[in-house]
Amino acid sequence: MSNPGMGGQPPVAPKKPKDTMKTLSRLLKYLNKYWFYIFISIISIAFITLGTVYATRLIGVAIDKHIATADFNGLAKVCITLLAIYLGTSLCTWLQNYLLLLVGQNVVASIRKEIFEKIQRLPLKYFDTTTHGELMSRVTNDVDNISMALNSSISQVFQSALTIVGTLAMMIYLSIPLTLAAIVTIPIMLVATKAVTSRSRKYYKEKQERLGKLNGHIEEIISGQKVVKVFCQEDEMTQTFSNRNTDLLEVGVRAEIFSGMIGPIMMALNNMTYAIVVATGGLMMVMGLPMTLGTISNFIIYSKQFARPLNELANQVNSMMAAFAGAERVFEVLDEPEEPKDTIDSVELKEVEGDVVLSNVNFSYEEGHPILKEVNLYAKPGQTIAFVGPTGAGKTTIINLLTRFYDIDTGSITIDGHDIKQIKRKSLRSNLGIVLQDTYLFTDTIRENIRYGRLDATDGEIKEAAKLANAHEFIKRLPDGYDTVLSDGGGNLSQGQRQMLAIARAILANPSVLILDEATSSVDTRTEVKIQEAMHNLMKGRTNFVIAHRLSTIKDADLIAVVNHGEIIERGNHDELMEKKGFYYNLYRNQFETDVAV
Structure with missing residues (x-):
């Protein structure tokens, strides 16, 4: 996008990915206010985990003590106990899902609110250097990725962690040798997961960045459809979209391929674990060591219960990586410098007369490239000041400084004797x-x-x-x-x-001070007459600053300032400037002759 008044700004350089743990820590801070819900959820998850582990042990007891001995009364009691446990765990599952879903939705709502409020506090410079599509991608796609992760992953992480601990404790209690056999493949799982997730996280971050660029392109093309069609650029724009879409596809495929490798790897390792457990248990029974068929059955189930949380955590890699990438991009916006806050001694403007003075104003959008140079101007209350000059001369930049969309580098701008830097922004702009x-x-x-x-x-x-x-x-x-x-x-x-x-x-x-920025340059002559009459009604009794391409519309201005290359090179009313036969005279004559020819 281009700067108002003078050329374009360089694009914002891509920022390095932030530390994953730092991003996670920052996300967790949003959960602090919901600690009670999370506490109840953890209690529910603990009951689910203990109930599941105990229920599995009861199955082993039923095999060894009741099925093997045909004790149907004892088996019936075990079945009733199992039914009660499964009903209780189902209720707790619903409760913890409901509570954590509620927490997740509230956290996402807070993030959305925070980023929207942040947007209201960002300086105009940010919007001049960031495409609307890119910003919208962060507010929508990236926040949605956080939402999906919070909704599905919080409960999964808690439940998986407790299941791993509870299952491992029961396995150690039953048989240390079989426990070692069941966890022998875990280091391989961890190494494989780390290797894959490090790659997938990199690609998910790149995917989000390319998605933002693609959205920016789409937003621009939709907004500029008339221009696209007038210049017959449909094919070129389609090709540009296709190229960016292909770039997104390539990195998206890489991200999904790497994250999709987790499932097959885990499945193969799980099957290997079952084989090792059965072989070890059978060997112990053959050798006469303490081991029962029920215990082996327990370990087959426990090894599955132990590996399942690891699988589930691995399967969350997609949403977690997308969430971290999205959170980093959201936090980048939240960490953007805001408009400087009003100082303690800032004043409120009251009963503004409209006395505006620009003294030795210098300004540059980018350091080393001055836009305005030693601009001096004085507007008395009720006067109309017109700015004319070629495109890019700095006319609109003066308006941006009056409104404090940007702050000047050196010099001063005052309204009724108050430096605008010492006026509260809301008070200043409410009078403009x-x-x-x-x-x-x-x-x-x-x-x-x-x-x-x-x-x-x-x-x-x-x-x-x-x-x-x-x-x-x-x-x-x-x-x-x-x-x-x-x-x-x-x-x-x-x-x-x-x-x-x-x-x-x-x-x-x-308002006390009125700014008209080329307000009639895009309308026909008949409509312009109506608008000019409306503007005349609006300008009565105010200090007015007018930027106009049609010089005939500002002939009655009290002062016309001719701006070129960031400097006021001529000033005076229409008649005075015409007598000088300088820059303004040539502008007016050229425009008048063009209008006559038309």
Whole structure:
């Protein structure tokens, strides 16, 4: 994306992946407030684990003491006990799933809220250097990956850990030799898991980054469909998408292949473990060592119960790796520098007169590449100051500095004698009204879009603002009038109608200082007359800063500042500048001759 006013910014350099344990630790902090739910869940999981381990042991007892001896009464008691245990573990499973699902959803909701609030505090520079699609990918895809992991993995991790501990304890209690036989393949499992997950994590991180780039491309193409079609670039854009989609496919396949290797590896090792346990137990019975058929049966089940948590943890690699990659990208946004906070001695603007002074202002978007150089300007209350000059001269940059979207490097900007750095941002901006060339309207009713200028405005005040903006007549002709719902960006209105609504919104806000950034450059002459009349109503009694391509629209300005290469090279009213026959004179003559020719 390009900087307002002057050229483009370099893309943000990719950041190195953060430490996995640090990311996990940061995620766990979100769980602190839900400790009671987690505690109850752990108790439930403990009961499930103990119940499952004990139930397995009862099966071995039933084989040795009741089935082998045809003790049907004892077998019936064991079956009733098993039924009670399985019912209890089922209830506890439901309870812990419900509680941890509740915790997971609340944590994700907190993360979404935190990142959305963070976006509101980020400086404009961040949005100038980050595509909307990339940011949306972090807010949606990456947060969804965290959600899936929390919903499915928290309970899995707890239950798997307790199952491993409980099963291992029972196995050691029954037979140390068979325990050693059952766990002999565990080191191989751990080494294989570590080798595979280290690779898959790398590819999942890269996958998320490429997905963000692909989403950014899609968002840009959807937003710029008219340009794509006008210049017949459908095939080229499709090819670009195909290339990026292929890049995503390649890294996605690598990630899935490596994570998908875990299951087959674990299955092979499990089958090997069963064989080793049966062979060891059978050998002990043949040799007359203490061993029973029921114990061997227990160990076959226990070895499965012991390996299953490892398998389940391994199968969580996909979601866990995606969650860590997503969490890192989300935390990168949360760690972005915010707009500097207001200082303790910041002041509130009250009854602003509109006395604006720029003194020796210097500014650069990128160090070493100055955009504005020693800009000096004085606007008296009620005056209209117009900025003219070629594209990229720095006109819009001056507006960005007035609104503190960016802070100046050196010099000062004051309003009514207060340096804007010492004014609370909210107070400063609430006293500024801005009407841009590219008007943004929300997907809501016309009434609410105008009310956005002042949320406590009455319907009567909204209509009055619309009348002053020359918007009332066309609004009345719409099927639902002021209750007409606008499509995305106001696409169901003309450019001129959208401008009139933006002016109505600014009128309703009643700012002390007004900024008009090329507000009529995209409309026809007839509509321009209506908009000019609306802007005249808006500009009454205010200090106005106007950026205009059509020089005929600012002939009556009190001061015209000609900006070129970041400097004000000429200043004066229209007549004075025409008499000088300098830069402005040539601009005006060229434009006038072009308009006449047209």
